[in-house]
Amino acid sequence: MNEPKSPSSPGTDFIRQVVKADVASARYGGRVITRFPPEPNGYLHVGHAMGICLNFGIAKEFGGCCHLRYDDTNPDTERKEYVEAIQEDIRWLGFDWGQHLYFASDYFERMYECGEVLIKKGLAYVDSQATEVIREGRGTVTESGVPSPYRNRSSEENLDLFRGMRAGEFGDGEHVLRGKIDMASPNMLMRDPVFYRIRHASHYRRGDDWCIYPLYDYAHCLEDAFEGVTHSICTLEFDNNRELYNWVLENVGFEEPRPHQYEWAGLDLENAVLSKRKIAPLVEGGFVSGWDDPRLATLAAYRRRGIPPEAIRLLSEIVGVSKTGAQTEATKLDFAIRRILNQSAPRVMAVLDPIRVVIANYPKGKTEEFEAPYYPHDVPLEGSRTVPFSHELWIERADFLEHPPKGFRRLMPGGEVRLRYAYVIRCDEVIKDDAGRILEVRCTYDPDTRGGSTSDGRKVKGTIQWVSVPHGVAAEARLFDHLFFREVGEDQDSGAIGDCLNPDSLTVISDMKIEPSILTDPENTRYQFERTGYFWRDPIDGCGDQLVFNRIVSLKDAWAKRDTKPSPNKVKAKRPTQAYSRTNPEASKQPRIPSGGEQDAEALARMLRYTGELGIGAEQAEILAQSLEWSSYFESALTVYPDAAALATWIANDLRGLLAGRSPADLPFTGESIGELASLVEDGGVSRRAAKDVLARLIIEGGDPKDLVDSMGLRKVTDTHELSSVVKSVIDQWEEKAAEYRAGKSGLLGFFVGEVMKKTGGAADPEAAKSLLQDRLDN
RNA sequence: UGGCCCGUCGUCUAAUGGCAGGACACCGGUCUUUGGAACCGGCGGUGGUGGUUCGAAUCCACCCGGGCCAACCA
Numbered sequence: 001m002n003e004p005k006s007p008s009s010p011g012t013d014f015i016r017q018v019v020k021a022d023v024a025s026a027r028y029g030g031r032v033i034t035r036f037p038p039e040p041n042g043y044l045h046v047g048h049a050m051g052i053c054l055n056f057g058i059a060k061e062f063g064g065c066c067h068l069r070y071d072d073t074n075p076d077t078e079r080k081e082y083v084e085a086i087q088e089d090i091r092w093l094g095f096d097w098g099q100h101l102y103f104a105s106d107y108f109e110r111m112y113e114c115g116e117v118l119i120k121k122g123l124a125y126v127d128s129q130a131t132e133v134i135r136e137g138r139g140t141v142t143e144s145g146v147p148s149p150y151r152n153r154s155s156e157e158n159l160d161l162f163r164g165m166r167a168g169e170f171g172d173g174e175h176v177l178r179g180k181i182d183m184a185s186p187n188m189l190m191r192d193p194v195f196y197r198i199r200h201a202s203h204y205r206r207g208d209d210w211c212i213y214p215l216y217d218y219a220h221c222l223e224d225a226f227e228g229v230t231h232s233i234c235t236l237e238f239d240n241n242r243e244l245y246n247w248v249l250e251n252v253g254f255e256e257p258r259p260h261q262y263e264w265a266g267l268d269l270e271n272a273v274l275s276k277r278k279i280a281p282l283v284e285g286g287f288v289s290g291w292d293d294p295r296l297a298t299l300a301a302y303r304r305r306g307i308p309p310e311a312i313r314l315l316s317e318i319v320g321v322s323k324t325g326a327q328t329e330a331t332k333l334d335f336a337i338r339r340i341l342n343q344s345a346p347r348v349m350a351v352l353d354p355i356r357v358v359i360a361n362y363p364k365g366k367t368e369e370f371e372a373p374y375y376p377h378d379v380p381l382e383g384s385r386t387v388p389f390s391h392e393l394w395i396e397r398a399d400f401l402e403h404p405p406k407g408f409r410r411l412m413p414g415g416e417v418r419l420r421y422a423y424v425i426r427c428d429e430v431i432k433d434d435a436g437r438i439l440e441v442r443c444t445y446d447p448d449t450r451g452g453s454t455s456d457g458r459k460v461k462g463t464i465q466w467v468s469v470p471h472g473v474a475a476e477a478r479l480f481d482h483l484f485f486r487e488v489g490e491d492q493d494s495g496a497i498g499d500c501l502n503p504d505s506l507t508v509i510s511d512m513k514i515e516p517s518i519l520t521d522p523e524n525t526r527y528q529f530e531r532t533g534y535f536w537r538d539p540i541d542g543c544g545d546q547l548v549f550n551r552i553v554s555l556k557d558a559w560a561k562r563d564t565k566p567s568p569n570k571v572k573a574k575r576p577t578q579a580y581s582r583t584n585p586e587a588s589k590q591p592r593i594p595s596g597g598e599q600d601a602e603a604l605a606r607m608l609r610y611t612g613e614l615g616i617g618a619e620q621a622e623i624l625a626q627s628l629e630w631s632s633y634f635e636s637a638l639t640v641y642p643d644a645a646a647l648a649t650w651i652a653n654d655l656r657g658l659l660a661g662r663s664p665a666d667l668p669f670t671g672e673s674i675g676e677l678a679s680l681v682e683d684g685g686v687s688r689r690a691a692k693d694v695l696a697r698l699i700i701e702g703g704d705p706k707d708l709v710d711s712m713g714l715r716k717v718t719d720t721h722e723l724s725s726v727v728k729s730v731i732d733q734w735e736e737k738a739a740e741y742r743a744g745k746s747g748l749l750g751f752f753v754g755e756v757m758k759k760t761g762g763a764a765d766p767e768a769a770k771s772l773l774q775d776r777l778d779n
Numbered sequence: 780u781g782g783c784c785c786g787u788c789g790u791c792u793a794a795u796g797g798c799a800g801g802a803c804a805c806c807g808g809u810c811u812u813u814g815g816a817a818c819c820g821g822c823g824g825u826g827g828u829g830g831u832u833c834g835a836a837u838c839c840a841c842c843c844g845g846g847c848c849a850a851c852c853a
Binding site: 013071074076138140142172187188191199239319320322324325326329336347407418419421461462464528555556557619654658687688689692737749750752758765767768 | 782
């Protein structure tokens with residue numbers, strides 16, 4: 001009962017679709033191997049947790065495995081302490097890497113050998129320029145780089161130098177190994193990237209075995225390949241690195257099926273500091289108590305705060321997987337935590353900010369006990385404890401108001417409130433000190449309401465929690481809020497960090513009261529303090545006799561929210577629209593005329609011919625004319641079928657859309673085929689819609705369009721009789737939809753056409769089907 | 780201003796040429812010995828302009844907006 005609702009379409013994100021397709025096509029023999037590759041230079045945070053859920057989740061769902069591999073290629077920053085902490089976090093989250101624990105540093109020898117392979121192929125060289133010179137030589141995003149003077153060293157010399165680098169013959173920074181790729185590449189990463197650097201430093205695992213260390217782009221893809229990883233999933237910012245990932249693997253000699261990289265957006269959580277680079281100064285600067293300070297978004301902090309791992313996994317489901325760089329609202333995390341805890345946390349009574357209530361008509365010194373269930377009626381768990389009641393009680397200061405606003409349902413002078421599981425009391429008198437601060441509230445109880453229900457049927461709207469003064473236990477509570485009230489910039493020093501800090505991020509309540517039953521519970525019990533929030537004992541400071549409770553998350557509070565309600569006539573803030581920003585609407589229609597150069601002159605001539613003589617629109621003409629590849633493809637289609645405008649659409653719009661960036665040279669069919677296809681459509685033998693299906697097939701396996709039309713059963717069905725019967729059966733099948741359509745939901749017509757198309761395997765003439773459908777539906 | 784990636788309710792995410800759907804948030808209601816939970820209902824979206832198509836969130840073009848890339852970090 002009350003299973004957490006699944007988010008929409010679970011498990012159908014674009015990465016899982018790729019994996020699913022690869023399993024179906026047996027691309028890797030059905031194997032699925034993912035990996036989670038942390039660098040042991042800090043603690044994991046919720047962002048990493050999403051990556052862990054993704055990688056381990058996919059492996060589990062597809063019967064594969066997920067490797068835990070430390071990407072420990074930088075001796076300066078990595079420590080054993082972190083590798084242990086990371087493992088603890090992953091286990092806590094509920095994932096298991098089994099035997100598959102790996103370290104990049106174990107591959108140093110193999111990686112080195114790959115370096116020699118590249119050198120021998122003439123694809124890598126030792127550069128001896130200074131760091132700054134290399135940097136400058138790389139150019140900028142708008143200017144290409146200049147080749148290093150060492151770029152053309154012989155393989156022998158490179159090999160000799162590289163071996164010398166390894167042997168420790170050189171100092172830090174004297175040489176590097178670079179890939180010999182393309183100094184003019186628009187992708188900066190391809191401008192002869194550095195593969196190895198000299199660093200005389202002790203590595204936390206390899207000690208002084210090595211004095212050269214591989215860099216990420218070189219190392220990471222090799223690690224994946226060594227381990228037989230199939231799907232290497234990383235975040236969006238590595239998009240540019242994919243080209244290099246592929247280059248290294250292909251040139252070192254890893255053939256298909258080899259690992260491939262896929263990028264997703266990762267998690268950006270509102271109010272959470274999600275970068276090790278930004279967390280470290282908070283820890284080191286003493287702004288927080290450590291990597292596990294509960295205000296942080298590290299997994300260690302979440303664990304300490306008391307967030308259950310199930311909630312993190314639920315968050316991962318809720319947030320989903322996409323390539324949209326987006327920020328997730330903090331309320332989604334809160335929701336996930338409450339969703340889990342509501343179903344599992346025993347309820348107890350605690351008072352965070354106590355005021356004293358004296359029950360005047362309850363005998364001093366008398367105590368009675370109430371049996372109180374741990375769980376509310378809608379949580380299917382059993383259990384109860386007894387709570388002691390007496391002459392003096394603590395209640396929450398906020399639960400008594402001398403001058404309450406309208407709608408206040410708690411205690412007020414002359415009013416009644418129910419003490420949960422106990423009695424209904426009425427407030428008779430308020431005792432204040434000289435400063436007007438309330439010292440105690442004097443009440444009388446109604447003995448006929450034992451257990452909380454009235455015998456005369458009168459309604460008591462409010463119910464509040466309470467703690468008996470002589471029995472209550474004192475404790476400390478810690479409430480957490482987000483650490484910053486303002487975004488901290490990228491390179492800010494600790495002074496600037498201090499300026500952004502939320503002074504109320506930690507509230508310590510030193511004198512809360514709680515019912516004594518908790519004294520006999522396991523220390524790691526997560527409670528709901530009724531009407532207040534979810535709490536558990538701080539695992540560090542709340543052990544043994546120390547009663548220190550962390551608030552994991554508050555309860556939703558509909559009453560408190562009433563003040564912050566946005567006014568109904570508030571103008572809705574809209575994303576600024578760009579509707580008016582274009583100054584010349586015709587501008588986009590003007591083809592850009594290529595300028596200068598012999599090739600451009602030819603392209604221009606083609607362009608003019610296409611728009612003039614052939615009557616093609618400027619947009620498509622530009623696409624087709626610009627490259628020789630496309631223009632010759634187009635013109636060969638033209639030899640088969642003379643309707644240039646139709647062909648231009650087929651090629652410029654449909655074909656290129658299906659090709660997703662690939663070139664016509666890769667196609668298993670020629671321009672003539674597409675011309676033939678277009679003529680089949682013109683003849684009426686195939687609908688345009690069916691022809692597009694044929695095109696898609698053509699791209700995959702080539703073939704003769706006419707044969708494909710037949711073998712796919714796509715010869716157009718125009719026969720009115722045949723079509724009518726399909727139309728009738730579709731309408732009969734979807735009676736309700738038909739009624740909706742008749743009631744005015746005209747958008748449903750497309751749905752019906754789609755159904756007819758489905759039923760006929762795509763062969764129906766959609767236009768004919770549409771008019772038949774309309775006729776039938778309209779009467 | 781070079782290349783690449785991304786724009787769907789306030790937020791996150793489905794729809795893979797055929798009904799724009801779900802979740803969170805918000806609002807209202809029912810119920811309630813937690814102003815919790817649950818249940819019911821409501822609000823609300825394809826960045827813009829053209830084009831292709833019987834039919835476009837989806838294909839094409841341009842524009843606008845956001846992000847990433849010039850470490851011997853990962």
